[in-house]
Amino acid sequence: xxxxxxxxxxxxxxxxxxxxxxxxxxxxxxxxxxxxxxxRLAALAAAAPAVTEPTAxxxxxxxxxxxxxxxxxxxxxxxxxxxxxxxxxVARLGAGMSRGRLRVxxxxxxxxxxxxxxxxxxxxxxxxxxxxxxxxxxxxxxxGAAGAMAAFRMRRGTVFxxxxxxAAAGAALIAGTLVLARAPGPGAAALMRRGTVVVLEPxxxxxxxxxxxxxxxxxxxxxxxxxxxxxxxxxxxxxxxxFTRYSGDLAExxxxxxxxxxxxx
Amino acid sequence: xxxxxxLIEDTYAEAFALRVARLLITADDTGLARTxxxxxxxxxxxxxxxxxxxxxxxPPPPDTPDGRPGLRVLxxxxxxxxxxxxxxxxxGNCVMTAATAACYDDLPADETxxxxxxxxxxGDGHQASKRVDPALAAxxxxxxxxxxxxxxxxxxxxxxVDARCGVRxxxxxxxxxxxxxxxxxxxxxxxxxxxxIGAVAGVIMxxxxxxxxxxxxxxxRYRRLVASTNSAYCPTLRAVVPTALPGDVASVLExxxxxxxxxxxxxxxxxxxxAACGPGIxxxxxxxxxxxxxxxxxxxxxxxxxxxxKAAT
Numbered sequence: 001x002x003x004x005x006x007x008x009x010x011x012x013x014x015x016x017x018x019x020x021x022x023x024x025x026x027x028x029x030x031x032x033x034x035x036x037x038x039x040r041l042a043a044l045a046a047a048a049p050a051v052t053e054p055t056a057x058x059x060x061x062x063x064x065x066x067x068x069x070x071x072x073x074x075x076x077x078x079x080x081x082x083x084x085x086x087x088x089x090v091a092r093l094g095a096g097m098s099r100g101r102l103r104v105x106x107x108x109x110x111x112x113x114x115x116x117x118x119x120x121x122x123x124x125x126x127x128x129x130x131x132x133x134x135x136x137x138x139x140x141x142x143x144g145a146a147g148a149m150a151a152f153r154m155r156r157g158t159v160f161x162x163x164x165x166x167a168a169a170g171a172a173l174i175a176g177t178l179v180l181a182r183a184p185g186p187g188a189a190a191l192m193r194r195g196t197v198v199v200l201e202p203x204x205x206x207x208x209x210x211x212x213x214x215x216x217x218x219x220x221x222x223x224x225x226x227x228x229x230x231x232x233x234x235x236x237x238x239x240x241x242x243f244t245r246y247s248g249d250l251a252e253x254x255x256x257x258x259x260x261x262x263x264x265x
Numbered sequence: 266x267x268x269x270x271x272l273i274e275d276t277y278a279e280a281f282a283l284r285v286a287r288l289l290i291t292a293d294d295t296g297l298a299r300t301x302x303x304x305x306x307x308x309x310x311x312x313x314x315x316x317x318x319x320x321x322x323x324p325p326p327p328d329t330p331d332g333r334p335g336l337r338v339l340x341x342x343x344x345x346x347x348x349x350x351x352x353x354x355x356x357g358n359c360v361m362t363a364a365t366a367a368c369y370d371d372l373p374a375d376e377t378x379x380x381x382x383x384x385x386x387x388g389d390g391h392q393a394s395k396r397v398d399p400a401l402a403a404x405x406x407x408x409x410x411x412x413x414x415x416x417x418x419x420x421x422x423x424x425x426v427d428a429r430c431g432v433r434x435x436x437x438x439x440x441x442x443x444x445x446x447x448x449x450x451x452x453x454x455x456x457x458x459x460x461x462i463g464a465v466a467g468v469i470m471x472x473x474x475x476x477x478x479x480x481x482x483x484x485x486r487y488r489r490l491v492a493s494t495n496s497a498y499c500p501t502l503r504a505v506v507p508t509a510l511p512g513d514v515a516s517v518l519e520x521x522x523x524x525x526x527x528x529x530x531x532x533x534x535x536x537x538x539x540a541a542c543g544p545g546i547x548x549x550x551x552x553x554x555x556x557x558x559x560x561x562x563x564x565x566x567x568x569x570x571x572x573x574x575k576a577a578t
Contacts, residue, residue: 118398118399118400119400120400120403120404137396137398137400138398138400139398139400139401139404156396156398157398157400158398158401175394177395194393196395215422215423216422218291218331218332218333218367218425219330219331219367219395219414219416219423219425221330221331221332222330222397222401222402222405222409223401223405225404225405225406225407225409226401226402226404226405226409227404228405229404229405229406230404239332240332255391255393257393
């Protein structure tokens with residue numbers, strides 16, 4: 001059974017300017033539940049201390065049913081949750097998830113998928129800042145743009161940003177793979193230690209990255225297959241393409257890499 | 266039982282359980298992949314003298330992890346530890362050194378041995394690991410499995426190798442003997458058998474060209490030797506030892522088959538025997554040790570009567 005969560009309009013929440021902590025909304029917590037059970041579930045994770053309550057209920061815990069209309073969307077895949085609505089005011093959606101699939105048909109707030117360790121988070125709209133921060137596994141696909149510091153301190157896993165990535169995308173990357181369809185903003189991959197940042201548009205990295213020639217990367221094929229499987233449009237022939245490689249960040253030992261797709265490849 | 270004029274002897278092949286790994290070697294073109302695969306499966310005819318038995322599987326894989334042309338290799342060892350030792354040596358010296366080649370595990374298994382996680386030290390600290398995690402693999406679909414790859418910097422770019430490879434119980438020593446009336450007819454029949462078995466997945470023929478001329482028996486008159494020439498099948502000895510050769514047989518060649526499963530070995534034996542039967546071939550026999558040593562017995566007549574597939578174990 002898979003659940004569909006439709007965001008109820010909460011004007012008082014929007015007026016408060018406070019973000020809702022969405023860390024409780026993960027396949028780990030909702031997987032296998034009926035819509036009725038999910039409705040009764042506390043929307044705010046007890047383990048999330050810095051909860052900012054968006055409703056008129058003050059510090060009372062809201063149920064998921066207060067915030068969403070929940071039904072079964074008929075998708076037989078287990079552990080699949082679809083959220084419909086503008087979730088830009090909701091932080092940490094999918095944070096800490098370890099399995100299943102969470103799909104948001106709209107934009108999300110900051111730190112979506114932070115610390116996630118597995119599963120798939122798909123965001124059809126834009127992501128806020130620090131999407132995938134500190135993640136240790138799984139896949140995040142952002143079809144729209146992403147705010148600053150996407151994949152900040154990511155340790156493992158894969159993040160794809162289809163639109164413009166804000167400043168410092170991939171900053172302090174520890175390892176893992178960040179794929180940027182568009183040339184990123186300033187400070188991209190700054191202070192990365194290891195890992196791979198792939199850029200599919202012409203781009204010149206910062207001064208702490210050193211050009212390391214041209215290369216092919218046939219080992220990336222599973223990543224292209226996965227992004228293709230998620231319906232992401234990729235440049236034709238990307239699997240066999242040539243990349244310009246930069247080593248960096250030299251301030252952190254230079255074990256990381258930025259691979260920039262060559263235009264003529 | 267007679268097939269195309271060739272008598273199928275009422276006997277059986279005796280095969281053994283060994284540990285098996287299946288690797289997939291890719292390169293920029295099939296020729297380069299074959300060069301690497303041929304090198305790493307060289308000197309791997311017999312477990313007794315070579316440390317492992319290895320060969321190139323006939324049918325190429327439908328898809329490869331990096332999308333480049335590739336070939337499958339099967340390697341058999343006595344234990345997982347011995348197999349790991351052989352794989353590290355062979356992949357390290359024959360695949361890592363081969364231009365453009367990469368080496369992937371191609372056998373999902375609960376038991377694994379180290380491969381790239383040993384070879385990575387060649388990278389002298391510049392090696393990098395990439396993990397295809399379960400979520401990524403599920404999204405990629407097809408043949409992509411979760412894995413950890415090591416990328417080792419080499420002079421033409423990078424050598425990519427799976428950190429670990431799966432190991433299962435395999436079947437080694439499936440065989441049959443081709444008893445021909447002339448050396449030429451026997452060799453032709455052996456070549457037909459090798460070609461037919463080359464179309465069967467999950468098996469290798471570890472001996473040179475898939476053909477064995479020096480079949481062995483257990484023991485020897487010399488104390489230090491555990492095996493010696495199969496004197497009962499040597500045409501030049503027919504006058505001086507108890508012989509297994511009918512009067513019209515001038516030459517014997519053996520086909521040895523190792524496979525992932527008993528069913529794979531049985532399918533290969535059926536394909537090979539059927540291809541070998543014909544004019545000039547008096548009999549098809551098989552090698553065994555009285556049935557006491559091997560775990561798997563392949564009785565020729567039930568096997569061929571059933572049309573193949575089922576192993577009489």
